[in-house]
Each structure stands twice: as structure tokens, then as C-alpha cells.
Amino acid sequence: APTAGKPAADTTGDVPDKPAKAVSLNILDVAGDLQLTQGMIDEFVKQHSDVISKVTYSKAPAPELSGKIKAQQNANRVDIDLVLTGTDGLSAGTQQGLWNELLPKYADRLPGMKDYLPPAQKMQELAGNSGVTVTYYPSGPLLEYLPAKVAKPPANADELLAYAKANKGKVMYARPSNSGPGRTFLMGLPYILGDKDPKDPINGWDKTWAYLKELNQYVDYYPSGTADTMKALANGSSNIIVSTTGWDINPRVLGTVPKEAAITTLKGFHWVTDAHYAVVPKGVSTDKQAAILQLLQFMLTPEQQAKAYDKGYFYPGPAIKGVELSQAPQESQDAIKDFGRAEYDKLIADNPTEVPLDAKSLVAAFDKWDREVGGSKVKSS
Amino acid sequence: MSGFDQLRLEGVGRRFGTADALADLDLTIERGEFIALLGPSGCGKSTALNCLAGLLPLTAGSIWQDDQRIDTLPPEKRGFGMVFQNYALFPHLTVRDNIAFGLRMRRLPKDEVRRRTEAAIEMVRLAEHASKLPGQLSGGQQQRVAIARATVLEPSLVLMDEPLSNLDAKLRLEMRTEIRRLHQSLGLTTVYVTHDQEEALSMADRLVVMRLGRVQQIGTPEEVHTKPATWHVADFMGYRNLLPVSATRVEGDAVTVPLGETTVNGVAQGEMNAGDEVVAAVRPEDVRLGSADVAGLKGRIEVVEYQGRELAVEVALPDGVRLHARTDRKVEPGEQVAITITPGRLLVYPSGDPADRPAAELATAGLAV
Amino acid sequence: MSGFDQLRLEGVGRRFGTADALADLDLTIERGEFIALLGPSGCGKSTALNCLAGLLPLTAGSIWQDDQRIDTLPPEKRGFGMVFQNYALFPHLTVRDNIAFGLRMRRLPKDEVRRRTEAAIEMVRLAEHASKLPGQLSGGQQQRVAIARATVLEPSLVLMDEPLSNLDAKLRLEMRTEIRRLHQSLGLTTVYVTHDQEEALSMADRLVVMRLGRVQQIGTPEEVHTKPATWHVADFMGYRNLLPVSATRVEGDAVTVPLGETTVNGVAQGEMNAGDEVVAAVRPEDVRLGSADVAGLKGRIEVVEYQGRELAVEVALPDGVRLHARTDRKVEPGEQVAITITPGRLLVYPSGDPADRPAAELATAGLAV
Amino acid sequence: MIFFFVNLAGVVGSVLVSSFGRRWFDTWLPSGFTTDWYGDAWREFGLLHVITVTLIASALVVVLSVLIGAPAAYVLARQNFPGKRLVYLTFLLPILMPPITYGIPLATVLYKFGFAGHLSGVVLANLVPSVPFVILTMTPFIEQVDPRIESAARMLGAGTRAIFLKILTPLLVPGLLASAILVLVRTVGMFELTFLTAGPDSQTLVVALYYSMSAAGIRAQQSVDAMAIIYTSMMLVLLVVALRFVNPTQLVARVKEEPE
Amino acid sequence: MSTTTSSGPANSGPANSGPANSGPAGSGPAGSGPAGSGLAGSGQALNWRHRLAERGVDRRLWLLLPATVFVLVLFIYPFLYGLSLSFQPMNGGGVLANYSKFFSDAYQRDTIATTLKIALPAALLNVLAAVPIAFRMRGRFRGKRLMTTLLVVPITLGTVLTAQGLLNFLGPTGWFNRVLMGLHLTEGPVRLTNNYWGVFFSLIITGFPFAFLLVLSYLSGIDPTLERAAATLGASRSQRFRRITLPLLAPGLATTFLLTFVLAFSVFPSAVLVGNPAGSTRVISLAAYQAAYEQYDYSYASAIAMIMGAVELVVVAIVLVWRARLYTGSTGGKG
Numbered sequence A: 001a002p003t004a005g006k007p008a009a010d011t012t013g014d015v016p017d018k019p020a021k022a023v024s025l026n027i028l029d030v031a032g033d034l035q036l037t038q039g040m041i042d043e044f045v046k047q048h049s050d051v052i053s054k055v056t057y058s059k060a061p062a063p064e065l066s067g068k069i070k071a072q073q074n075a076n077r078v079d080i081d082l083v084l085t086g087t088d089g090l091s092a093g094t095q096q097g098l099w100n101e102l103l104p105k106y107a108d109r110l111p112g113m114k115d116y117l118p119p120a121q122k123m124q125e126l127a128g129n130s131g132v133t134v135t136y137y138p139s140g141p142l143l144e145y146l147p148a149k150v151a152k153p154p155a156n157a158d159e160l161l162a163y164a165k166a167n168k169g170k171v172m173y174a175r176p177s178n179s180g181p182g183r184t185f186l187m188g189l190p191y192i193l194g195d196k197d198p199k200d201p202i203n204g205w206d207k208t209w210a211y212l213k214e215l216n217q218y219v220d221y222y223p224s225g226t227a228d229t230m231k232a233l234a235n236g237s238s239n240i241i242v243s244t245t246g247w248d249i250n251p252r253v254l255g256t257v258p259k260e261a262a263i264t265t266l267k268g269f270h271w272v273t274d275a276h277y278a279v280v281p282k283g284v285s286t287d288k289q290a291a292i293l294q295l296l297q298f299m300l301t302p303e304q305q306a307k308a309y310d311k312g313y314f315y316p317g318p319a320i321k322g323v324e325l326s327q328a329p330q331e332s333q334d335a336i337k338d339f340g341r342a343e344y345d346k347l348i349a350d351n352p353t354e355v356p357l358d359a360k361s362l363v364a365a366f367d368k369w370d371r372e373v374g375g376s377k378v379k380s381s
Numbered sequence B, C: 001m002s003g004f005d006q007l008r009l010e011g012v013g014r015r016f017g018t019a020d021a022l023a024d025l026d027l028t029i030e031r032g033e034f035i036a037l038l039g040p041s042g043c044g045k046s047t048a049l050n051c052l053a054g055l056l057p058l059t060a061g062s063i064w065q066d067d068q069r070i071d072t073l074p075p076e077k078r079g080f081g082m083v084f085q086n087y088a089l090f091p092h093l094t095v096r097d098n099i100a101f102g103l104r105m106r107r108l109p110k111d112e113v114r115r116r117t118e119a120a121i122e123m124v125r126l127a128e129h130a131s132k133l134p135g136q137l138s139g140g141q142q143q144r145v146a147i148a149r150a151t152v153l154e155p156s157l158v159l160m161d162e163p164l165s166n167l168d169a170k171l172r173l174e175m176r177t178e179i180r181r182l183h184q185s186l187g188l189t190t191v192y193v194t195h196d197q198e199e200a201l202s203m204a205d206r207l208v209v210m211r212l213g214r215v216q217q218i219g220t221p222e223e224v225h226t227k228p229a230t231w232h233v234a235d236f237m238g239y240r241n242l243l244p245v246s247a248t249r250v251e252g253d254a255v256t257v258p259l260g261e262t263t264v265n266g267v268a269q270g271e272m273n274a275g276d277e278v279v280a281a282v283r284p285e286d287v288r289l290g291s292a293d294v295a296g297l298k299g300r301i302e303v304v305e306y307q308g309r310e311l312a313v314e315v316a317l318p319d320g321v322r323l324h325a326r327t328d329r330k331v332e333p334g335e336q337v338a339i340t341i342t343p344g345r346l347l348v349y350p351s352g353d354p355a356d357r358p359a360a361e362l363a364t365a366g367l368a369v
Numbered sequence D: 001m002i003f004f005f006v007n008l009a010g011v012v013g014s015v016l017v018s019s020f021g022r023r024w025f026d027t028w029l030p031s032g033f034t035t036d037w038y039g040d041a042w043r044e045f046g047l048l049h050v051i052t053v054t055l056i057a058s059a060l061v062v063v064l065s066v067l068i069g070a071p072a073a074y075v076l077a078r079q080n081f082p083g084k085r086l087v088y089l090t091f092l093l094p095i096l097m098p099p100i101t102y103g104i105p106l107a108t109v110l111y112k113f114g115f116a117g118h119l120s121g122v123v124l125a126n127l128v129p130s131v132p133f134v135i136l137t138m139t140p141f142i143e144q145v146d147p148r149i150e151s152a153a154r155m156l157g158a159g160t161r162a163i164f165l166k167i168l169t170p171l172l173v174p175g176l177l178a179s180a181i182l183v184l185v186r187t188v189g190m191f192e193l194t195f196l197t198a199g200p201d202s203q204t205l206v207v208a209l210y211y212s213m214s215a216a217g218i219r220a221q222q223s224v225d226a227m228a229i230i231y232t233s234m235m236l237v238l239l240v241v242a243l244r245f246v247n248p249t250q251l252v253a254r255v256k257e258e259p260e
Numbered sequence E: 001m002s003t004t005t006s007s008g009p010a011n012s013g014p015a016n017s018g019p020a021n022s023g024p025a026g027s028g029p030a031g032s033g034p035a036g037s038g039l040a041g042s043g044q045a046l047n048w049r050h051r052l053a054e055r056g057v058d059r060r061l062w063l064l065l066p067a068t069v070f071v072l073v074l075f076i077y078p079f080l081y082g083l084s085l086s087f088q089p090m091n092g093g094g095v096l097a098n099y100s101k102f103f104s105d106a107y108q109r110d111t112i113a114t115t116l117k118i119a120l121p122a123a124l125l126n127v128l129a130a131v132p133i134a135f136r137m138r139g140r141f142r143g144k145r146l147m148t149t150l151l152v153v154p155i156t157l158g159t160v161l162t163a164q165g166l167l168n169f170l171g172p173t174g175w176f177n178r179v180l181m182g183l184h185l186t187e188g189p190v191r192l193t194n195n196y197w198g199v200f201f202s203l204i205i206t207g208f209p210f211a212f213l214l215v216l217s218y219l220s221g222i223d224p225t226l227e228r229a230a231a232t233l234g235a236s237r238s239q240r241f242r243r244i245t246l247p248l249l250a251p252g253l254a255t256t257f258l259l260t261f262v263l264a265f266s267v268f269p270s271a272v273l274v275g276n277p278a279g280s281t282r283v284i285s286l287a288a289y290q291a292a293y294e295q296y297d298y299s300y301a302s303a304i305a306m307i308m309g310a311v312e313l314v315v316v317a318i319v320l321v322w323r324a325r326l327y328t329g330s331t332g333g334k335g
Ligand SMILES: Nc1ncnc2c1ncn2[C@@H]1O[C@H](COP(=O)(O)OP(=O)(O)OP(=O)(O)O)[C@@H](O)[C@H]1O
Pocket: B016, B020, B021, B039, B040, B041, B042, B043, B044, B045, B046, B047, B048, B085, B195, C135, C136, C137, C138, C139, C140, C141, C166
């Protein structure tokens, strides 16, 4: 029933250490992060039922999120207490001033943040003052292929181009704006090709754009989701696709891609990292904020972070230092033993990491890609 | 719902676009009267009825039920009953449910609904079709359902739009009597639209004869039948022989007009003088055939039609004019016959406008093919 | 498309579910004939017509056009014209386009289409409504469009389902003549459904009288009118007085039957013996009123209806039987009158089945309310 | 038509097979079958609750939009009046305008009055395109009903309510059914407005489905297929139930049956 | 429930309350009846009412109220908000900046043509295919119910299943291409997804049953006697269809076309899922979506959506103008 008469709780004042009485939280996940963190949250509720009595989860795609929160805030009736999001949703909200500033105000309540892995720390800096990094992974860009079909995988950008030329339609990546691996590939290329300014897609990516346009001649089409590229790889209509650590391991666990698929990297590649954040919309009561802060700190402890290994979904996953696979749940350990790759440890250790483009530049890059690479297909076909 | 003493229509009119389908209808209906609206096809009878029922909003005039103005009431508030020209049965309801519909709308007890419905079904002799849908009935059966549906409610005013036109002659006669009987025994007030003069004459207390959306004459059956107000009314009332002629002599209401190389006497139905253009009107039944050797009006039989007891004949007069006549003698086309006109039955009307005259029936226009 | 010499219906029947709407119809129609199907509402007339037109598949029998079997042909291949009981006008076409429809279907030259269409519009007097849509016409106007639409094609066989039932008396008479004229001048063959005996008598060469889906009598108008084959036909043909009695005396075809405490003489219409249960039938027109002082049949006037030239009266005989009679004298209810029956006009029918007898008209069942 | 059916069967079949497939690479059929995908989808989204919410919400939307829309359609079909075109346009706009233009302000309004965040918000928001939709589909149906039948009912004392209930509704069953089904399909499939106004307890199936399909993260193809099958099965059940009770052509056909 | 009916006959509208009161009161004192002076008082109101009657204004208009109020409250305000938003460009620069930005950018402008190129043929095909099939489904025959159900079932598929199914079925290694290749009709797989055709097929699959259902229902409202009458006038099956059924069906077809067109025009998920969203199926709703949810420029998104609505409105207006010229009365089916 409508609750028009509900007295508005305090939303802007000081946040107490502990809520006056146990609160119930609505958590909205737009990044698929619950896959990694729901276990942590449930654990917290179990242990601290005096703080959080109940959690309801809902999931939604990211783009529409800010509209919804905006509508709620305009009406002074925010019912989403915690949002788990990727960089895109985070910065979209920041741009529109949707989020509460948690830092540095409450930094002391989140001591776990001091233990971030260095690249996770960089991701945290990207997040500004509203988001708290909860999970992290180095992402890609990786190339994935079936050894049975590709005897000698390309080792550098030129070889990839040559392979694509020789095997028309057999190299595939998804439309960057619809695909994590696709955008990682896009953002990773400037490093591989040695472009002028890898952070400026409009003016600094001459080589990248030239390369993509040339590659485009040998690409049949760009699916609108990573899953389609995985399927193409699995059913043989494609030989080489772009990927990330998570997209390499998890689909093989799930069985959408044959277990024997292999990965390789292009010479000179940098990891373009990725992370998930927790943010609190403005308009959430101080009581709930208190509970959330406690929850976040709980999530940043090593025991809990180990759950982020999952089944390689966000491999490795933990954002803080010193979390070992052996701490992870058994199921998780088994999956990664079977489908994980020993070479990842070395690749992660040996290659530089870069933060992804900020939201604005990324959108500009997507737009340019759509216009000049993806869109040009119309004219040519 | 309850009865009324008088229903007054004052200047009632209905316009469709630029055409007046009904204009200036003034009529007072007394409680218990049986009024027939009579007139040729398209003269506005159905329009008048719909206005009275409230189904067509008026574009002029007002309607009063005693002191209450009712032309602003919606039809369902007027409490009138109506039988529609094209039945308008509810196609999704059985005969029984069609008839019970109005009773149910009045929220009568189930028992009473059932009882009255069955009685009405009995009355229109549809007991064995009671569970059929209208789509499965013959045209006549449908019309009987429509009659039963309206009268079962015993409304204070019943409007009927040619309710018998699809019935066979026998049933029509019976239903006529039945409707009259209902009218009397239930104390109904009835407005009855028909194009059948015989029906109107035999059923109604008063006739309203219409033409082109306007009233031509209001009167008792006898008045309308024996003294039509205009030659148009005469035309419609079965004065099938309408002759545009010049009056030869006028004396009081005795007029002499020329006919078939001789002259005949008629009764003047208005002001007229010798030499005026007039219209002489007489019914075929008042034009009888004798044998040819009698002096006077003569003609040659052109067409003979069997009509049961009598023969209907068309006779060509020497001057080419055709007369419709009746005879009970066996005659053949081509025969020469003498013609007598029943005295006092030839009516003579002044005819003002030259455009407003009947065409002399010299040769009926056929379909040019 | 072209004409035929003979059209034969052999054992034609149509069943709806378990009910025979039409059974065992045998009929041979000669080229140029005008056949009327006559019978009470629901007797299967429309069904027969639809079967002939090909709109209803037969469930028994066959139809032959000369040597060709046609009951398997679709309607549009039979080349017949039809006027539907409920008009079935195309609601989206103007009057003109409705009428021109068939001509256009035949791909006639534009000029001819226009000329014939206009002529047909003229014939049915709808010139000023030619551009209206059917929904804007009165009921009678619609029916005229339907007639024009079917006859403009000059089809080899025209089927008409009560085409005149919605017209006013005057127009009905005129259209009757017109249809007859068309029939003759175009050399049409016509099957005409009507429930109006007068119409059937005056128009048709032969009548087919039906009852409950079965043919009762086929004959010329005169045969059917003066010698109805059964008392049912008599009933339908206007023998409104039907009296279930026992024959007192039978001599050849002269029968004496009891009536109102005396006896009257009638003509036997079948095998019968003294003492048999019979049905005596006589038309109201053959029951005339004299004054009460003449000896013989006597009664008391119960109901008087004005009917124009004559009065229709109901007379109660001393034994309670009611007779419908006619008079041209002014009479009042309650008056005692003498009654004469035109000699030779009282027909007496054997009545086999006791269930199959008319109800003595003692008191007409009213609507119990 | 056969071609259409075969291909349709192919389309549906491939998803159905896939949703039960363990692994399906370059072969005719998957290499093994399992129902795990359903179990996963079921658990992940708490589908029982979601389906219940969906059913309730869509049923409410259908009923309300018919109740609000049908009378308006009636007037538009029956009557000519000044300003009719303007009214018509007003009813057309919500169908023409993509929810992007009004979704967020609409959600704000609903949140302001305390409707959004509950089922009622979802219902109200979905009514916005549904009501005009009913109006638009119903108008021609009403035009087909002979007004004299209505007149007859009026003369028998039926008020507007009775006419709608006793006369028009049964005669319009095919139309009502058609537009109800279409509204249902649209509502169940309307992601945007639903998402903007749904609360945590009032998520509908389509939100879950959209999520599984287009949200970030890795998701097995088969699990999306399974979700889609669940979605379709639910719609199918609704449709079959609807058709069970009324066949779109049955009523009128019974009234004027073509012989044969 | 109560909202719809109570506002009908219960409240007598303003058109009616005036004269209803003044009528009897005016005639009371005169005694000689309403022809007296009493009538003059209410004459004004009367004329007014009669004039309204001539134009078809009466109390039935109250039935419009619930829907109108509803749309005004829940749609018009948000819509106007969106409209005004589109005139307040995020990056400044004049009231019409968003619109000129759209039209000066060929990449954006072309989305209109792209959308029309998909939506018009798809809607047209759906309607045209639905007519003959629905026509055949009219008579009575065995299995009719099953056939109808089968034809309507795809309506339940939903965009996602359709998209997934098309990708699976028509994809390079899907059953369709397997059959084609198995029959040696083509050498390599035929590309039917991730391009124009993928979107087109998905619109057919989701749109056809929709069109079919509507057309079938409209068709059932046409009196079959009319066709029989045409048959006796010598019209063949096809002529009857063309001259009688089709014209009577046309208003319904126009509505059906509009609805399928509108649905096709806002095709968004399938344009992304089975189309080529960067190129040949970059439909206008995608442009709006990108503006709103990738660039978070709601103002620009509103402007694009307004343009989208305007384009639809043009098509709709053309169809409606055409429809208004058709016959739209009773088709006799229920009389
Ligand atoms: N909706 C309408 N639009 C335009 N003209 C109409 C409309 N309804 C009736 N008319 C015209 O008004 C006139 C009167 O029609 P009405 O139906 O009252 O005739 P009627 O006397 O009942 O005739 P009939 O005996 O043939 O039924 C006719 O000329 C008819 O064409």
C-alpha cells in the first residue's frame, strides 16, 4: 500500500556507529557483483542480526539505474540503500550527484581499505569519494582460441591482423559498448600499439583507430554480447575472440566454452583493470548508512574477500592483499583448480596495470567506434 | 415509470446535416390512446419514434409528459417500450433471455421474471424456439421476439416500428388483434409506426399521416380514410387514381371534372373555382366495371390481376388516361368495358403549385434496359 | 449465365442439427415462370431460396438446370440474382455503388454500367438518395436498393425473399407491378418468397404453399385460392374461420355440418362419411351479416374493427363459437345479427389425426399478466 | 505458412533444447541434458515471488486498463463531437512516445505520491501505455456493433452500466480478449516503466530476464535460454487459459455462423 | 469499477442539468402549458442543447472522463516535463540546440531512415500476411481452435526468447544453416542474424501473431451475409474479398497496422540483440538510449525521443487521415 504519510527519517545528519535498531537493507546489484559478494553479506547478517535484520536483493542492468535513483530522489523517497556497480554506473551517478560521499569522512570506519592491492587502490582512486571498491580483477585484454584450430596463436598485433586477413571472419570481438572483453580490448590496444595518449580516445588513439579499421575489413560482424562470441568460439564459427580472465575461466566452468580453449596475449599488453564498487545513494537514512559502513568493513576482511574467487567469475576477485585461494570455499577452489590457469599468476605479476578510461572518454570511444568501425559495415556490405 | 395523462410533442424536429428528417411535429397523446404514424417510406416515422424514445436527441422542440419535460431524459429513464424496425435482438442471448432482459433490468423477483417471460413466449408462439439464439430464427420469428420483449414490461408508452411487416398475413392478423388486446387490457398507450393503411385503420384510435418529415393530417381512421386532407394523403390512403385535371364546374362542394371524353362529378375538398387546376382522386374499389353497352364512361382493359375474390384491372380511357378499377366479373385484356364511379367517392383537391401535381398515369415508366 | 429451359429441384432438403428446415422439395420451374413460395413464418421459405441460390449446401436431393446438375456449383457460378430478406446491402458502398456492384463484377463497359445503374435507381425512385450510404436510408429505402441491385443484372433466375415487406402499401402496389413488368419484359424466371397471399396471388403464375418445411400444395393462384388442398392451406389462404366439427350428412361432395345450433351446407374437399370429424373452413368475406329478423344462423357482435370500406366483425354464435365476418353496414358490439354464408364457399376437410385439428376459437388466449 | 511454422518451431525448439543442454558446441544437439539452468535461474532471482508479482501486476493492469479504456473507446467509436481529434491524439501519444521521454518524471510523480516502490506503482506506470492501447484496439470492435442493439437495451431500461455489462461486453468478447492479451503481453514485457517504478518486492519477471540478458557479467547462454523459456511458459499458460475460456471467433461466429 | 460507471449516467452533465431544472419550473405558473412565457426563460439553454445535439454532444461523453483524467495526470505532465527537458540542452547553446545537433549529424539523422526501413515493411508484411490467414480461419473446421492457438502462441515468446532463438536457429551453425548446407543449397552459412534480417525476422515473429489476432477478431465482426449477397451478384471469391470484406475490414487493418508499426518502430532490444546496432540496424530508439544511458544526457535523449514520436506521428496521421475516409460503421455482424 502507498505510504505517503511516512515520516522521513534523518538522511543527512551524522551517522551513528550503530543503527538504533536493526535495519533492513535493499541492495541493488547492477554489476553482477552479488555473484561474488552475496555470501559475504549473508554472512554478515547472520553474525550481526542486531545491525541488519534483513536484506532484499534486486538486480538490474546498469544504464537505467541512475534514472530510477534520480526519480526516487526527486520524490524524496529513496528505497535503494546500497548499490553494487561497476565503473560505468558509479561515474554516471557521480556525474549526476546521486551518491553520498563516504570518504574521507568515514575512512576510519573502513580500515580494510588500507589493505587494497596496488591496482585495486588505483581503481579506488578512480572511484572518487563515493564508491568503495569491494572486488577487483585485472581483466584483459586476452585472446582466447581453440588450440585444435589455431596451431600458432598470434603473438603481436600485426600477427593478429595477418591471421584475420588470412582467415576472414574468424577473428571476433563483440561491440565494445555491449561487452566487457570488447571494451577491454578497445582500451588495451593503445598500450599494445604504443599510441600517443592511451587515455584520450579522440586525439590520442590514431594507431588504434587505424588498426581497428583495418581489422574491420576481415570481421564479418560484431555480436552485441560477449556470450555470442563465446558461442561462436565454441561452435567453431570463430577461431580467435577477445576475452578477460573471468570470461576465460567462468564460461569453461559453466560449459559454454570447451575446457581446452587456451588464451594468449599480444606483445606489450597492459592489464586494463576493473573493479566493483559499493555506493550509497543520497537519501538513505543515517541509521542505514551506519549499518552499511559496518557491512562494508566486514566485506573487506580477508576471510570474506576470499569468497570473491568464486568460480573464476572475476578472477581472481579479492581487492585486498594477502587473500589466498586456499581461504576460499572448497567449491571455488575446485573450480579454479580445474579451469584456472597457472600462467595467470605470472601474467598478473609481469605486466603493468592501467585503470580504465573515465566514463566520458569511454563513451566518446564507444561513439567513435560505432561511427567509424562498427557503423562502417553498413556502407561496405 | 408510472403512467401519465398526456404526452405532448411541441415543435419536435430532427435534422441530419442539412436535411430535416422530421420538422415541426405537434402532437398530444392522451393516456390509453393508440396512435398510428403512417406515411410513405422515408417520411420520418422512425425518426419521430426515436425522438420520442429518447434515442435521437431533438434538434428542435420539446416533449412533455404532463408537466414534466422529458426530452432531456435518457431513454432508460423514460420507461417506454419499443419494438424496432429491424428487430435489434441481442444476438448473444436466447429468445428467452432476450424477452426476460427488461424484467431483469427492473430487478423483479426471479419467479415473476420467469412467469411473465414464459407467458410472453406463449403469446408470440415461440415456446419451441425459446432456447434458440436470434441468428437461428426466421425473420418473422425474430420479429415476434422483439414484440414480446417490449410488451412484457407493460410500459406506460409502447413504441412500435412496423412490428408486423415481416409476419405472414395470417399471423399478422392475429398479432394485430393481440397487440390491440394487450393495449386495452394493460391500459397501455401505444404509438405505432406502419406503412400499411389497413393496419393503421384497423388498429389505431387516431392516425398521424406524414410526408417528407411533416404532418399532413391527424384524425380518426374514418376521417383519414374518407376525407384525406390533401391529395398526397389520398394518394397514400389508397386513392390510386389521381388525375390532374381542370375543374369544369364548381357548385358548392360539387365539382365537375372532365374524364375520358366525358365528365364526372366529384366532391370538392377545398376552395376552388371553375377552370382551376385540380386533382381528382378515387380508389380502385370505387371504380367498377359494367358491360360495354351501358352509356357513359368507357375504356379498354389493359391489365388484369388476380386478387383472390376480385380482379384488379387497369383500364385505358379513350384519352389515354389509365384507371385502376376492380371487378368480380371474369374479364380479359382487350375487352371494352363501361366504367362507373361510386357516387360521392371521387374527391377533388385544389392543387396550388404546378410542380406539386401527380403525373398523369399515361404509361408507367419501366426500367430502360 | 445464359437462360435455361427448366430448373428441377428433386427431393431437396436442408437439415439444421436434427431439425428439417426443408424436406423433400420437388419442383420444376419452367423458363419464364413466376413462382411464389408462400407459407407461414419459419416454414422454410428462405431456406428453400438459399438452397436454390447455392448459399446453403443441401443435405438431401439435387438441383438440375436442364441436364446440368447445379447444386454443386458455388453461388457466383449459378448466375442467379437474389434479394435478401434483410437487405444485406454493402454498408460501405453508396446506393449507386451497391446497385452497380453486380454490373462491375461482370466487367461491363463503364458507360453501360452507368446507364443501367441510373435506370435502376430511377425505377426504385431513389435518385435523390443515390449517393447516400445504406445506413442513412430508411428501412423501405434500403429494401428498394436491394431490389434494384438484384434486378439490374437481368439474371436468368431471380430469387426474392419478401422484397416488399418493408414498403408502404402504395409503394408495395407499385413495386409489385414493376417487378411483374420486369419479369415479363426481361423474360426473367422468378422465384418469389412472400407471406402475403394477396401478393402471391396477384403476382405469381404458380404458388408453392409450404408448411413445416414441406410442400402442401402447388397450383395456380386460382386453384390455391378457391380449392386449398388441406385445411392448413385454407387457414393460411385467409379461411380465417376454421371449425372442428362432425359431418352430419354427406352426399357426394355436399356435406352438412352443425353450426351455431343449426346446420350449414359445405363442399367436401376429400373422402368423408357422415359422423366423421371434419374441419369446416370459410373466409370472413364469405360470412356476411344480415339483420336479425331473418331466420337461420344468428349471433351477437363482439368486436368491430374499422377497415376502410368494410367493417371486420367477430360474431359469437349461441354455442360460443366465434365467427369472423364482414359487413358494410354500421354495426355496434352487442347487436344481434343474422349470418349468411355465401353458398359453395364453405369448404369441408377431412381431418385425420385428432391432434391435427384447429382449436375452436372460443376465447383467444391472451397474455396472462 | 508451413514455412513460418517450421521456422518458428526451429526458433523455439533451439532455445528449448539449449536451455536443457549441458554443453552445446558445433553439433546438431547438445552433448548432454540437465535441468540445472532452471534451478539456477529459479534460485538466483527467487522466481516464485517474481512470477507471483508479475501475474498479479499484469492481471491488475489488464483489468484496469480495460475498465478505463473501454468506455472511452466506446465514446470515440460512437460519437462525433467537437475536439474529438484532440482527444484521440491525447490517447495516441502515450503509445507513440517512447518511455524514455516520460518514464523518469512519471516515476518521480509516482514516488512523490507514494505509489512507486510497490506493486501499485508498477501497475499505474504500466497503465499509461496500456489504457490508450485498449482504446485504440477496441474502437473498431465497438464500431462494428449495431447501435440499434444498444438502443433496444436502453428502451428496456438498461442504464449505461447495464449496457456495458450485459450487452456490449458479451458482444465485444473477441475484442476484449484480443486487446487484453495484447496488453498483457506488453505489460509483462514492459521493462523500462516497470523497472523505474518497481520496489525491491515488486520486481517482475521481465526485469529479471533483462538482467540475465544484458547485465554485466558472465552468464551461461543456457541460463538465459532457461529464463526465456520460463518467461514464455508463463505467458503461454496465461494465453491458453484465456483461450480456453473464450475463443476469439466463437461468439460472433455463433451468432452469425457461416453454413458448412 | 466504480470509476467507470458512476460517472456515466449518474452525474448528469452540465449539458443537461440546466434545462432539466428550468423546464418544469418555467411552465408551472403559466398553467397554460410550456408554450407560455415560461419557455422563454429556458429558451437560451434549449437552443444551446439543441445545437449540441446536432453536433453529437451529449452525456455519453462523460465516459471519456476516466481515461482522459488518467492520461492527463499520469502522462501529460511527465510528457511535458520531458518535452521541456529537450529544450534545455545539457551543454547549453540555445533552446533548439539538441534538435539541431541531431539533424546536423548524419550518423544520428540516418537513424530515422534506418528505423523506417525496418518498421514499415515489417508492419506491412505482418498485416498483409495476417489477412489471408485470418480469412481462412473464419469458417468452421476441425482443428480450428488448435490452429488459432498455434498462430497466436508466438505472442508469448517475448523479445528475449525470440532473439535467442533466432541466434541459435538462424546462426551460422544453427539448424537452419545446417539444413541448407546439408541440402547443398549454399556453400557456407547464410548470415541471417546480426544484420537487418535478424531484426526483421524478430519483428515478424513477435508482430505477426499480434496482427493476426486483431485481424481475426475484426474479421469476425463482419456479417457473412454480405459476402453471400456479393456471391449472388456474380463476385468470385477474390472479388468478394477485395470489394466487400477488405473495405469493411480496412479500418481495423489501419488500426492493426498502426499498432504493429508503433511496436516495430520502437524495436530496441532486438535491434541490439539480433541486429547490427552500430550499423544497419542502428534504430532511432537506440540513439535515444545511448544518449540517455551511455552519455547520461537526458535532455538530448528526450529530444531524440521527441523526434521519434514526431516521425511516428506523421506516419500515424497519414494512416488515420486515410482511415477517416473509410467506412467505419456497423458491419452488420452483430445486428
Ligand atoms: N443517420 C442519418 N443520416 C442521414 N439521413 C438519415 C439518417 N437517418 C435517417 N435519415 C433520413 O431521414 C429520412 C427519414 O428516415 P426514417 O428512418 O425516419 O424514415 P421512415 O419513415 O421510418 O421510413 P421507412 O418506412 O422506410 O422505415 C430518410 O430520408 C432518411 O434517409
